[in-house]
Amino acid sequence: MEHSKRGVLPMRHGIKLSKKKSPKTDEELKRMSNIPYTSAVGSIQYAFQCTRPDVAYALSVTSRYQACVGEAHRATVKSILKYLKRMKYMFLIYDGGELILEGYSDASFQSDNDDA
Secondary structure (H helix, E strand, C coil), X not given: CCCCCCCCCCCCCCCCCXXXXXXXXHHHHHHHHCCCHHHHHHHHHXXXXXXXXXXXXXXXXXXXXXXXXXXXXXXXXXXXXXXXXXXXXXXXXXXXXXXXXXXXXXXXXXXXXXXX
């Protein structure tokens, strides 16, 4: 990852992960079993909980597929790690003013491709 191109966003726009993108052959399963996907997702979760709420959505999507990791899942997690590397000196700053909580929701119901 030292010489990789840096990620601009935690997750590429329009990417659709699903169980259908999981390995199909024994060769693919063997190759993907050597990828430390669960460990990488755990590292992203640690960053999210401590200082990086900006990766929350990407983390929620990628953490669904820890039991059936495919190449698309691996590439997405790698993209999140590149983003975190690029943004390590950028962070949120909260002023001491009054905290106003606002919530937003996406009711498209299209973000989970496995339940469709």
